Amino acid sequence: MDSFLPTVEKLPEGHPVKVYYQEGALIQDILLELYDADPVKDFQKYFNIFNQLTTIEKRFARKENQLFPYLEKHGWEGPSQGMWSFHDNLRDQIRLLNGYNSEKNTEKIIDNIPYLIEGIKRLMIIEDTRLFPNSMDLLSEDDWKEFYQGDEEIGWMLLEKPTPYPTIEKEEYVHPSQDFKKRDLSFSLDNTFHYDEGYMTPEQVNLLLRFLPVDITYVDENDKVIFYNRGEDRVFPRSKGIIGREVRFCHPPKSVDMVLRIVEEFKAGTKDVAEFWFNFKGRIIHIRYFAIRNDNKEYKGVIEMSQDITEIQKLEGQKRLLDWD
Structure with a gap:
């Protein structure tokens, strides 16, 4: 392990690969502590060490969402398949052990901890001998310079x-909404607009809003309805006539006073969210209001979101992505 370390040590401080190796040193220390920990004699000590190890999820997520996409751009798709599957196997082992931890089933813990430790060790060997050396060969210096903000978001x-x-x-920090640096992307930017986290055409934005499984109505800072999404199964009907209408005329008399109070609270800055749920025609409806503010905290309106949560409330246990069929 760490055969690539001499090369890594020459990298500048903060370089993403150097940070991965600093994490790697921490992981090795944790694994040694976990190997020596005795959950029977001191469960809390073992449990604390195990929880520290589970923060390896941040490392997995950075690789999957930051490093792998850049490798794909340079034609190496292997890590996005094989190594991601390796991550998922380790995640399964961590979930299994979390279940045993909650039960304090020390017999099962002792039986399964070695598999997790050895799995992580094997992964780190592959990182050291294949992933990081190849990444250094494929990615340019400009590529590496683009990592920090995304890495920071994940942790x-x-x-x-x-x-x-x-x-x-x-003072040189640039908010994503103001970041217009040109980057090589795998799709055309023709007829797109730059949003905080990416680019979309007006058609794509319209499709996104149409297919969202929630009803959205946007009331601007002047209390005028300026938008609603036209979904297939809206909870409450809307028509084009609502556009430009004052919000006080868009609700039945018995509820309009509360709606206006919510808007006033949002404008005053005393509240940011209001939510309600009730029975409607045999369905459970969840309604939320969100105050919209710009970067200067100035009030820019309110979004009303309505959703039929009847079927959601019936969910039990879990259904994972692999169970889709």
Whole structure:
């Protein structure tokens, strides 16, 4: 293990690969502690060490959402398939052990911990001998410089946040909504608009809003309805005549006073959310109001979201993605 470490040590502080190896050193220490821990003699000590190890999920998520997409752009799709499956196997083992932990089933814990430890060790060997050396060969310096913001959103296992790479002054931070840096993308930007987290055409935005499984109505800062989405199965009917209408005329008399009170609270900044649920024609309806504010915290309106949650309330246990068929 760590055969690539001499190369990594020469990298600048904060370089994503160097951070992965700093995490790797922490993981090895945790694995040693976990191997020596005795859940029978001191369950709490074992449990604390195990919980520290479960933060490896942040490492998995950074690889899957940050590193793998860049490797795909450079034509290497193997990690997105094989290594992601490896991650999922380890996640399954962690979930299994979490179940035994909740029961304090120390016999099962002792039987299964070695499989998790050895699985993580094997993964780290593959990272060291294949993943990171190949990544350094494939990705450009400009690629690596784009990692920090996304990595920060997901997080690290380390106790202290790594040094930004490349080093930047605080005042140089650019919010995603103002980030217009040109990047190589795998799709055309023709007729698209730049949003906080990506690009979409007006048609794609319209389709997204149409197929959302919730009813949305947007009332602007002047209390005028400016938008609603036209779904197949709206909870409450809407028509084009509502556009431009004052919100006080869009609700029955018995509820309009409460709606206006919510709007006033939102405008005053004393509330940001209001939610209600009730029976309607044999269905359970969940309604939420959200205050919309810009980056300067100025009130820009309210969104009303309505959803039929009857079937959602009936859910029990779990149905995982692999159970879809």
